[in-house]
Amino acid sequence: MSMGSDMYRQQILDHYKNPRNYGDLDDPTFSHVGENPMCGDEIKVDVLLEDDGETIEYAAFSGEGCAISQASASMLTDELQGMTLDELDDLDRDDVIDLLGVDISPMRVKCAVLVEMVAQDGAAIHQGEKTSIEKTTTE
Amino acid sequence: MSSQTAEPFDVERVREEFPILDREVGDGQRLAYLDNAATSQTPDRVIDAMSDYYRGTNANVHRGIHHLSQEASIAYEEAHDRLAEFVGASGGREEMIFTKNTTEGLNLVAYAWGLNELGEGDEVVLTEMEHHSSLVTWQQIAKRTDADVRYIEIDDEGRLDMDHARDVIGPDTEMVSVTHVSNTLGTINPIGDLADLAHEHDSYIFADGAQAVPHQSVDVEALDVDFYAFSGHKMCGPTGIGGLYGRKAILEAMEPFMYGGGMVRKVEFEETTWADLPWKYEAGTPLIAEGIALAEAADYLKEIGLDRIDRHERGLVEYALDRLQEFDDIEIYGPPAGERAGLVSFNLDGVHAHDLASIMNDHGVAIRPGDHCTQPLHDVLGTAASARASFYLYNTKDEVDVLVDAIDDARQLFG
Numbered sequence A: 001m002s003m004g005s006d007m008y009r010q011q012i013l014d015h016y017k018n019p020r021n022y023g024d025l026d027d028p029t030f031s032h033v034g035e036n037p038m039c040g041d042e043i044k045v046d047v048l049l050e051d052d053g054e055t056i057e058y059a060a061f062s063g064e065g066c067a068i069s070q071a072s073a074s075m076l077t078d079e080l081q082g083m084t085l086d087e088l089d090d091l092d093r094d095d096v097i098d099l100l101g102v103d104i105s106p107m108r109v110k111c112a113v114l115v116e117m118v119a120q121d122g123a124a125i126h127q128g129e130k131t132s133i134e135k136t137t138t139e
Numbered sequence B: 001m002s003s004q005t006a007e008p009f010d011v012e013r014v015r016e017e018f019p020i021l022d023r024e025v026g027d028g029q030r031l032a033y034l035d036n037a038a039t040s041q042t043p044d045r046v047i048d049a050m051s052d053y054y055r056g057t058n059a060n061v062h063r064g065i066h067h068l069s070q071e072a073s074i075a076y077e078e079a080h081d082r083l084a085e086f087v088g089a090s091g092g093r094e095e096m097i098f099t100k101n102t103t104e105g106l107n108l109v110a111y112a113w114g115l116n117e118l119g120e121g122d123e124v125v126l127t128e129m130e131h132h133s134s135l136v137t138w139q140q141i142a143k144r145t146d147a148d149v150r151y152i153e154i155d156d157e158g159r160l161d162m163d164h165a166r167d168v169i170g171p172d173t174e175m176v177s178v179t180h181v182s183n184t185l186g187t188i189n190p191i192g193d194l195a196d197l198a199h200e201h202d203s204y205i206f207a208d209g210a211q212a213v214p215h216q217s218v219d220v221e222a223l224d225v226d227f228y229a230f231s232g233h234k235m236c237g238p239t240g241i242g243g244l245y246g247r248k249a250i251l252e253a254m255e256p257f258m259y260g261g262g263m264v265r266k267v268e269f270e271e272t273t274w275a276d277l278p279w280k281y282e283a284g285t286p287l288i289a290e291g292i293a294l295a296e297a298a299d300y301l302k303e304i305g306l307d308r309i310d311r312h313e314r315g316l317v318e319y320a321l322d323r324l325q326e327f328d329d330i331e332i333y334g335p336p337a338g339e340r341a342g343l344v345s346f347n348l349d350g351v352h353a354h355d356l357a358s359i360m361n362d363h364g365v366a367i368r369p370g371d372h373c374t375q376p377l378h379d380v381l382g383t384a385a386s387a388r389a390s391f392y393l394y395n396t397k398d399e400v401d402v403l404v405d406a407i408d409d410a411r412q413l414f415g
Ligand SMILES: Cc1ncc(COP(=O)(O)O)c(C=O)c1O
Pocket: B037, B038, B101, B102, B103, B104, B131, B133, B134, B179, B181, B182, B183, B208, B210, B211, B231, B373
């Protein structure tokens, strides 16, 4: 028997089972929620900025979902530390998929990019570049 | 019943009529197609009925004098009679409207009857297990007419709570719209009893037969329903075609749903009169090839025997439940074997249904993860998503074994 999908490499499973940066920040600079209606995944991202108002000091996430969306949230929140909001804005979907390090089947790409979309929307709303929306959705 | 229908059929011979079942998926996995509640596969003779029509008969219907149009019209119109007979409607074509699918059947009645007849204080009664096609439709029509929607609750094993049904269906009820078989729980609802309740209170009853007509013998007159809808693509037919049964007297009185050519008798600048049933409800050029092929699918199922198909699927679901119940990390939704139709929705502890489906796919197993268009029901079940395996006449116990092996693989991977 095959060892399961190529998507479910050790790294992904490790982040799914032991998510990094999981939970709520006490005093986030901004916070935003998004969902992937296809999977029923919902993720909240909290971001704390440094005093310069641009550099991410810490990012955390919470919510439930499939292994791909959870692992991607765990990895991306790790990656965000020390990044500026401009750099966050420059990320595209391939960057997250590269981070995951596996081939994501087309039907599951939305699961992978959910956290990135939520973080970017949260930042854009915080900076007044986007009108406030209650929830980001991958649809 | 002839003795032939008592015997099981030869699954391998059935499978020969469905070439798609032989194909491989992924990197050479044998396909185990267990997503039949979403869409069934199509036997050669139904595909042939479509292509024969285009190769030999293709023309517009109802209005031509030329030879092809006559042939096409007769075949298309007769297809209505065949479907009417298939679901036990003695009124023939006059009681059988061709629609795009079950969803359109529901919308047809919700718009043509509901929008005109419902008003403040009226109630539409649904169940907690309704598919979005019925739930969203009546919810929105009720909003537009100031009517209320009430939901019959389910018990812990996914059966309708009939005591609650007796509470909810009352003098203000104008429509009871219930699914015959739940596409998520596999529950087979007591439509006849619900029809009695509805009629006691002068309400109509609409049964959604999307998951019933493909799998069991249905008799709309024995069920005593006023409307009954189903989809061709779930019963070995093509996509884009479905049927709506309606009692003749109601269809005669009801307003049309869509306007245009084909549904009219006489048109003047100010006034129009409607064509005879069922054409009054089929505006524009209909799905001709699909309608003819749908009748072929109904004939095919009748020849195999709905009772035998039902028994075959119940055997499969019983086997699947036995195998899944071996594990205490699997939660199964819906009633016990014997009470359920040929599908099972479940969750594996610690593995999201979408991950499970991805791993299944690596084994060639096609199942469906998600909410199966029953989000409110999933709220009641306390989960956002579930995995669903749904069987049909061509499925085998071997395929159930492959499913269970794939679940085990997911368990190892995530364990
Ligand atoms: C119980 C039930 N009702 C309605 C539908 C809608 O069918 P369709 O999408 O063919 O309109 C389905 C199928 O998804 C179903 O399972």
